[in-house]
Amino acid sequence: MLIVDFDRFLMGFSLGVHIPLASIGIALPVIILIAEYLGIRYADKNYKVMARRLAIVLVVLFGIGTASGMLVALNILLLWPKFMQLVAQVAILPFYLETFAFFMETIFLGIYIYSWNKFRNPYMHVLAGVPIAIGGFLSGGLITMVNAFMNTPVGFNIPNYIATGMLTNVDPLAVFNSPTAVIELLHVLSTSCFAAVFIFLAYMAFMLLKAQDEQKRTYYKRGLILLICLAIIFTLFALVTGIVSIATLVSVQPEKYAAIEGNINPQAFAPERIGGIPINNTLQYYIAIPYLQSILATGSPSGSVPGLSSYPQSTWPPLIVHLMFDIMVGTGFLVAGILALFVILQLLKKNPLDNAKMLRLLIVAGALAVIILEVGWVMAELGRQPWIIYNVMLVSDAANYSTSIVPITGAIFLFYLFVIPFTFIILRRIFKDRPLENELNSQ
């Protein structure tokens, strides 16, 4: 294993830990604020208690998320110093603005947590929490813009940089308008919220299955109703933005598109390939749905789609991304199907909240949503390989080759293996010490 592979592993692993936490950091304030609003508006103690209990989860996960985010920020600088040197001169402004958005989240989280009983008008407390949600969305969106820059670099004279290594015609504002900035931002935010909402949906479903007395069951049912509504919204957003972002790749990252679709050769009337096994840089044993790929990518069955053979083999992304894409989409449809089933049962007045099988399916959907989030990110990043900045800088050219990275990678890996389960144990202990019925009765 080369040092650059340790760099890759550490970066990927750190992001793999941070991304679900960051997703929760984006979506959870929205859930809390809606719950608190509903609690005040309808004088519903269930929603009031829910807001308070979820706020504890937010504080704990925010603390860990801040720390894991700091590790990611350091990793970007320390593992890829040449990349960061370029980004800092061309595309750093979203990162810089993000620190202020992050401050907004942090400061207003402090204000929100320490001011539950300090406003005469209770809606003012909800209002004090709104900047946390805004800060979360801004943070996620601004960081995504730098990722969009990595996929579709802008803001400097690229041919001159490749030829001479000199940065000329720098436009630091161009990063906000890179070809994939808007669609990537919308897709990342919607999928982050989608995954986070399903995590809490699964939690509520699990607790409802366990709950015996009616008071607790009412609480968890209220939570599920709120989360199902949000899940429908974010699933639809994720689906639409996902289709548009794949179609966008055809023009802006054709190699990534070709690898994701398993296209070795460019072709018209392209079928959608599902599954298959990558053998010797070709895809075999797949299921083909005629014309579907051309229709989805171009809007016409005769539309032409790119293939990997148009590019040097040295810059092909690994074909495994095709399988990852299939896992992501297939699992996504499964989760959407579970959600649709819930809605249909509700419309048929079959009381899905009292249906143990339906609740178990929601728990499965929660686990699958996290898989979708993680696989989606891995696919997106692997699909850009071997570039760290598409067509500008190779991962191997940006990497730090210090041998000290090897033991530290092991240490951080082991450290997270301890921290992640321990955090869940702590959260469980926190709520064990604060029985739900006590909090409901104290309202």
Added chain:
Amino acid sequence: MNILYLINYLILSVFATLFIVEVGIALLSLLKYRNYRDEIRKFLLPIWEVNGTFAAFYLVNFEVTYPTLLNAVGQLYVAPLLIAAIFFILRSIFLVYSEYMNSPQKENLYMDIYALSTLALTLIAISVFDSGISGIGVSLQANLADFLVLLFNPFNVLMLIGVFLIAIFVVSSCFKVGRMHEFGILPLALAFVLMGIAIWAYLPLVFANLAANAYLLAFPAILGIIAAIMQRNMSRYANHLTLFWLFVSINVFGAIEYPYVFGDINILNYVAAPAISSAILWISTIGGGLLIIALSYLIYLSYLKRENASY
């Protein structure tokens, strides 16, 4: 003085001021957590996350301000900074875990882990900072670093002890710890002596411009003495003045060291190009202004209107 350097150093000095108070609290927590639990939590809980955010803020501002220095920094400090990151995560999670523990034993244990992590983090962060200004333990030309030399050179050891002594002085002023307020001037005086020896012994590797800027040292010296006297007399404003003294001292340190890093390298050679610097200035000014307003409101709510908080 270059405006981008000034902004970057001001961020560092606010962060360092808050963090040195946290170091003092970590020391106090390790020694006498039960005795000062309420005071410690009153300060720490609203501000610890802000401290963490300031660390990220400084990191990104550093990247924005000195883009062409980043490759060297990444190559030289990868090991200590990644280890520091582990301690940073430990610090954050165990503090937040302790916040919601009902069992006093568990709370004590988690606060001890928090405190030890904070001290270890401080040790590495100050060592990297000392190496960054003096160049001891690293070779910019060869892109090589010797972690052991970086940690255990006399300059760093003396500076580290000095910082920990200052943290004791600050925390004894803020929390009126036992009879420590009566002797607060001792750690402060000792810190001055040790740091003075370290700087004197390593001139002109550090403080190359000391001769021209020596008068600046009068500010922290006078303020420090007044703060120590006020602390001894239990003045209610001693803690405010102590924090102000700390902030001023860190800034004076930066002003005398300016513009050198790694011993004799002029940092202005690495400052961001004009194409991006005006955008940085605008964002820093507007964002910084909003940040001050929001922080002030947080402090007002956390310290001045705290009595009814239930979570």
